[in-house]
Amino acid sequence: MHEDVSLNLSPREAAGPGGIHRALVRKTGRPFAADRFVVVRRSVDARKRPVRVNLSIRIYGDGETLMPERPVFAYRDVRSAAPVVVVGAGPAGLFAALRLVELGLKPVVVDRGKPVTARRRDVAALNRRGVLDSESNYAFGEGGAGTFSDGKLYTRSKKRGDHRRVLHRFHQHGADGHILTDAHPHIGSNRLPEIVLAMRATIEAHGGEIHFQQKVVGLSVAGGRATGVIVADGHHIEGRAVVLATGHSARDVYRMLMDKAIDLEAKPFAMGVRVEHPQKLIDRIQYHGQPRGEYLPAAAYRLAHQVDGRGVYSFCMCPGGFIVPASTQDDALVVNGMSFSKRNSPYANAGIVVEIRLADIHRFASSGPLAGLNYQRAMEQTASVNGGGGVIAPAQRLADFVNNRSSNGLPACSYPPGVVASPLHRWLPDPIRKGLQAAFKAFDRKMKGFLTNDAVVVGVESRTSSPVRIPRDPQTLQHVSVLGLFPCGEGAGYAGGIVSCAVDGERAAEAVVQYLA
Ligand SMILES: Cc1cc2nc3c(=O)[nH]c(=O)nc-3n(C[C@H](O)[C@H](O)[C@H](O)COP(=O)(O)OP(=O)(O)OC[C@H]3O[C@@H](n4cnc5c(N)ncnc54)[C@H](O)[C@@H]3O)c2cc1C
Missing domain, CATH: 3.30.1490 (Dna Ligase; domain 1)
Structure with missing residues (x-):
């Protein structure tokens, strides 16, 4: 026993x-x-x-099997099984495809971006030379936004069973065993590409297909049912069902659905900035002045505050990490954060974002399903202009930002393309500026020393979650008006983050099986 x-x-x-x-x-x-x-x-x-x-x-007692409760993944040969089109090879799409193979259906995955090895070169060019390929970047390509992400695998998802399965599947494809035990599991941007490659190998070895540089531009619907997709070169890819897992950076997909009169809804989301401190400062605060030494990890934090009833919170904190350019278009600047598995950069960054409600969107922007998306895009364009164009990012010392002062110089910053001093307090939309300024003061009360001019705020962190929902039936997970269309993952507005998108992808695959039965 x-x-x-x-x-x-x-x-x-x-x-x-x-x-x-x-x-x-x-x-x-x-x-x-x-x-x-x-x-x-x-x-x-x-x-x-x-x-x-x-x-x-x-x-365990003598003779007992260690860890008998670990799930076993039995992939079937799906070479001659019914094809299901999966649009997008991010966490939602890849996990949908792996689950389809287990359940005996043939995933035909199509992604607009490149395979991960070629994509790695494009991401390096973006970091080093500021060259943005609009189809191969931090958001698009094999593994989706999950590949060069931080690879934190935490989720607030209630579905603990499914969440454990996702961690085991990552482990089976090469992630270290500690992700199964750590309270805050993390993979790191350097390890994720090989894991994504191993997942592709599993799908292909069992007869599934993955096609890159195939941008989906249309959806085929016959008799109210999705029957496949049309890609940019005009050819049609047929499937008995379509899993739509295109993430929330694929704005053209929302427009394509709008043009086809397929229902979409605006939804609340959050926007703000990345803040970066020296990691040593965060270690000192979180470890009560005790030196981190060689046995403790780079310290993290999680902060939240209400400002006039509006939530302001830290998001995707990356200890020992880097701020990175997550833009998908030349004229719109987006930043995000990542770290390597060792979390050993001298910087600690986090998104600090302000809740944007539907009422705000309609007050400050337009109405209609894409109102939030337009508001998000406007803020990204303003950031681009204030950064001087390209992916150079506008930045300000933290205490200067809170006190409405321009910064004369900036501290060292991890953001590879470089930052330029800009008065963010003048151009961030009012509810965001006010929320951030009040929250930074409150954060300093919780973490003494947080509000300092040794820290820098970098604009803008605009894609924490989707501003659009592709509505689906809660039972069948099919789109409310197109049968056989399964919107899932972050772009559908029902999940956010790697694990919850992976869980959602698996659920979509299970729902496809029910639909075809
Ligand atoms: C830098 C960075 C760091 C992050 N760090 C973390 C983290 O530490 N932990 C965490 O949980 N989350 C993190 N995230 C968020 C996480 O990556 C996303 O929540 C997750 O990847 C969303 O999964 P998804 O499959 O729904 O969509 P995505 O990952 O966005 O994948 C969508 C895929 O669809 C493809 N696609 C889009 N449009 C089309 C089209 N028209 N035709 C064909 N293919 C198309 C894209 O190329 C892409 O591969 C991070 C994100 C970034 C950018």
Whole structure:
């Protein structure tokens, strides 16, 4: 019979199996072999000094199988199975395709961008020389926005079972085992491309197809049912159903659906800036002045504040990371954040975003399903103009921004294409500026030293979530008016972040099976 044990250890003791085994023997008072235990969960407890590590451990009896509860993925041969078109090879599309293969249907995945190896070169050119390829960038191409993302795998999703399956599938395709145990699992931008490649290999080895540089420009509908898609060179790709997983940067897809009179809705979202501090400063605040040393991870934070009833919160915090250009068009600037698996850059950045409600959108922009999208685009264009065009980003020292002062110079910043001093307090829309300024003051009360001119705000973080929803039936997951069309992932407005989009992709695949049955 296995036994569950909790430990609270110093970061050094918790760092390796030897220290954990010694602590277990001490705690249980009985000797057992060092290969008979598994760490089930690991989290850093930084609430007080000294910082400790909490571990949940399962000790297995002799002869018991370790971790029998791990899911087994049985992929079938789908070479001659019914084809299902999956538009988009991001987390939603890839996980939909993998699940379709398990369920015995043939995914035909089409993506506008390039395979990950070629895409990596385009992303490098964007970082180093500011050259933006509108079809191959941080948002578009194999693996979607998930490939050169930070690879944090946290989710607030209630569907814990599905969420565990997603982590196991990542692990099966090459992610380190610690993602299965860490309270805040993270892969890193350097490791994600090889994982995405392994997923493609699984799909293709079982008879699924993936086609790159195939932009979908039309949807074929016959008798009220989706029957396939039309790609930019005019040819038609047939499928018994269509999974639409194009992410929220594919604005042309929303326009294409509008032109076809397919229902869309505006939805609330959030926009703001990226803020970047020296990582040492965040470590000092979060670890109560204790040096991080070699056993603690780069410190993170999560902050939220209400300003006049409107939520302002940190989003996608990247300890030891970089701010990156996530634009998809030359005249619209978008920033985001990522880190490598070691999280060892000297910078800590996070999106700090302000809730934008439907009433705001209609007050400040236009009406109609694309009103939020137009508002988002207008802010990105303003950022581009204030950055001087291209992907050079407008930036301001944090305390200057909060005190409505222009910055004369800027501190060092991780953003590869470079930043230029700009008075963000003058050009950010009022509700966003006011919300951010008040929230930064409140954040400084929670984390003393947060509000400093050693930190910099960089504009704009505009794509935290989709401003549009492609409405679907909650039971069948099909579009409300087109049968056999399964909008899913971030672009559909029902999920956000890698794990929840992957879960949504899997659910869409299961719904396709129900539909075809
Ligand atoms: C820099 C960065 C860092 C991030 N960090 C994290 C993180 O740490 N953790 C986290 O959970 N989330 C993170 N995210 C967000 C996360 O990547 C997204 O939530 C997720 O990728 C959305 O998945 P998706 O499959 O719905 O869409 P996407 O990943 O956007 O994929 C959509 C795919 O559809 C394709 N496509 C679009 N239009 C067409 C068309 N017309 N025809 C054919 N193909 C098309 C695109 O090329 C793309 O491959 C980050 C995002 C970025 C940009």
